[in-house]
Amino acid sequence: MRTCGATPGGPSLDGVNLSTQTVIQGVILKAGTDDSVPNGVAVTNGHVRLLDSTGEFTAEVPTNLEGQFRFFAAPGSWTLVVQAPGARVEQKVLATQGSPTDLVIHI
């Protein structure tokens, strides 16, 4: 699932040294039409939490004005917890060095 432009999901990777960094990134989009917010709109007031393989907190970032987020992790399995007013979604991800994990998450 891709949104638009050269960087699907998360922010531009220009300037990021992918040979040394293990990137987990993506975009948070509104799912469903149960309220006045249309399906697919970027969630700009979200918080994305990165938990390690034991469930321990590792980092958290707010989504930006495009609904995007990015982490610099280490290779391995991680869990993302996305929170926004009235919503909470968990997603497991596998991260590898050199090849960014780029996600589109609907909440």
Place this chain on the structure above:
Amino acid sequence: MSRETSLVTADWVLQNLNDPKVAIIEVDEDTTLYAQGHIENAITFHWREDLQDGLIRDLISKEKFEALLSKNGISNDTTVVLYGGNNNWFATYAFWYFKVYGHSDVRLLDGGRKRWELDARPFVTEVPTRVATRYVAKERDNTIRAYRDEVIAAIGTKNIVDVRSPAEFSGELAAPAHLPQEGGQIKGHIPTAKNIPWSKAANEDGTFKSDAELKEIYQSAGVDLGKDTIAYCRIGERSAFSWFVLHELLGVNNVKNYDGSWTEYGSLVGVPVAVGA
């Protein structure tokens, strides 16, 4: 030093944000979020630009702190309310900083920006103007600040609490995972330090856990709070969060924040280092 005197709720902020004797300050490492929206009548301090000396690695001088507060209309009897993103890391750092310079009435908004946003409370973009004052700071209170030699001497004798994530403690990561993993210093932790991540003290919405839960976190990790305690992290902001928990919420007096933290210790020549869990 208690939850009642050090912590305020969002409702309290909404009821008091027009009081001229209250100064609300958003503190973070990145103040672009403030520009996008902030609590009504809040001003902002940038963790680096406003609170770091810049030439040497240290807090700004007493005179510069007085000038910063005077310029921003803060008096010695102002109730200062701090909040921020990043789970209040930099806001608790500023809380500790205000206490180092002896400000009497400082409080923290429980849950910071995150809880405020999750509750869909209002933000504004208007920047308030506050009438300049003449603030007089006290000399630095070094009973709440640890320096490197004291930390080295504390190995094996005092409580040393490493509040970073387990991955940073073990040496897997060099920095929190929302930052690029770079920096010249080595990885690992101070020998005999107990790893009690700051996050253990916070609920998922960024608010603090109950006093009973907070005590249990330290007791179950085998930390004798009757002994002197030094908290550290990477740059001293997350350890200010844990210092706040111990010193302000639990009323433990003999706790210091080592703000030099791993970026200092992990760059020292010849000091002992441990790796692994």
